[in-house]
Amino acid sequence: MGAEFVQFSLTPILIGVFSAIACALPGNFLILRRQALIGDAISHVVLPGIVVAFLVTGVVAAIPMLLGAAGAAIVAVILIEAVKRLGNIEPGAAMGVVFTAMFAAGVLILEQTDTSKVHLDVEHALMGNLESLIWFRAEGWHSLLDPAALATLPDELPRIAVVCAIVVALTLIFWRWLKIATFDEGFAQALGIPATALGFGLVVTAAVAAVAAFDAVGSIIVIAMFICPPAAARLMTNRLEHQIWWSAVFATLSAVLGYVFAGYGPLWFGAQNAVSAAGMIASVSGVILGLACLFAPHRNRVGVGKEEAA
């Protein structure tokens, strides 16, 4: 592991790990609130949000894209509520209708507008381009101490690192609210905890994590990371505190193993080309969930209804 690793693999792996953790943390609460599909919805509505932000500003820049995606997530949440209430439609169906319609609108706008000069296309949106986020100026581990080389790190790395740190900080700060309101929303409201705003904030946080990750790793990985690591983590423990740690461990494992398998796996089997890192990371997270379902210590409890659990 030398210069080549630092140059070609270190930054994509770090970006993958930060993306995975930033998505997995809010994913824990989304799953416990039976809102796993919201993660899916968010990662889809991010696309129209980014496209509209690009059309308005004319540049592919981090801040407008984050704002656009967060705005789109808010619009989606409002639309989902509206469809649910006005149409008297069950929540899952309401989410499905809203996020597919918004995603499709995003694809249409993207096709109709001249984005050819910038790196914004449907394939990129789905798969990301983790493999291309390499550190050209790096000459080895010592480059980590070289300011000139550090200045040439791909922009995505500091961006996702900051977003990941914000997500971790929000999780710590609002831990008690999140725990009480996720377990018993009515009790939380009776205590004066603003549970509705908290739920909204959770979705917006997830949206910000999604868009920061989306830029680098695409929406496939975002969907997988919202659900697979937290779901596997739930099977490992009966304590929320431990579940959060497990989800971070599984997210990290998925990102590292997925990237390595995608880059080197095909070579081990005699194939010529690497496969998509995003696809492989998502697949590894799925395999981890599968293994957890088969072997984890608390696998019997997940998915049991209220009656069976009693």
Added chain:
Amino acid sequence: MTTTQQPIVAAQDGRATRPAAVPTGAPLAVRGVTVSYGEKPAVFSVDATFPAEAMSAIIGPNGAGKSTLLKAALGVIPRLSGEVYVFGQPVEKARERIAYVPQRASVDWDFPTTVMDVVQMGLYRKVGLLGRLSGQMAARARDCLDRVGMADFSHRQIGQLSGGQQQRVFLARALAQDADLYLLDEPFAGVDAATERAIIDVLKLLKAEGKAVVAVHHDLSTVSDYFDHVFLINVRRIAEGPVSDTFTTGNLQATYGGRLAATHLDELPVAGGV
């Protein structure tokens, strides 16, 4: 117990413009509360006053708005109109004086948490968002679990409890809130006889300590045994007052309409006279 952090009488906060009908220092007073889920109101323009140092029951048929009234009083669901006073103050300003036991079926018992964790949620108003749980407060939580006979289960995952045990844990969490007004939503629904006995003993002790207890209750046969005061509701207020003169056949018929067979009424230990 030194729980009175805020003035009890509403008149002291200087709002002299309020009409005379508005409360009093009653533990819970509801004025003109209307709640609607769709176009049809679930609770319509209800006035209710629940007395101090008493156990009160909210009674009515299914869909009469019993739980809805309780939740609307707490602000758990929004009110279309009306006001709620707790010891004479708007409910929003008196949250630390209220303890709440929601319906057991309203939460997911598969949630990854322990019995002790749930009871400690009742300490939230004292601990705050970021405060540390002191050893003294942890001891309080253990004490509350002990009062409902669940001390041996503190490290159990909550999904591994029976329905009655879950209900006791909810009651312990309310005790940890150390309130003056206890609001319970169907505390006896689906629990075993031993648990029902244990819960009623704890509630009677609370009353003896001078607390007010208000429970949504559905078992008419135990009303006279358990409660002092009764509030009858069927979307609108039907009647309220001491069990001895309000829990009558006539009032029950007015509340339940044809849904309560006359033979059934005969078997109830209702107050004399129609």
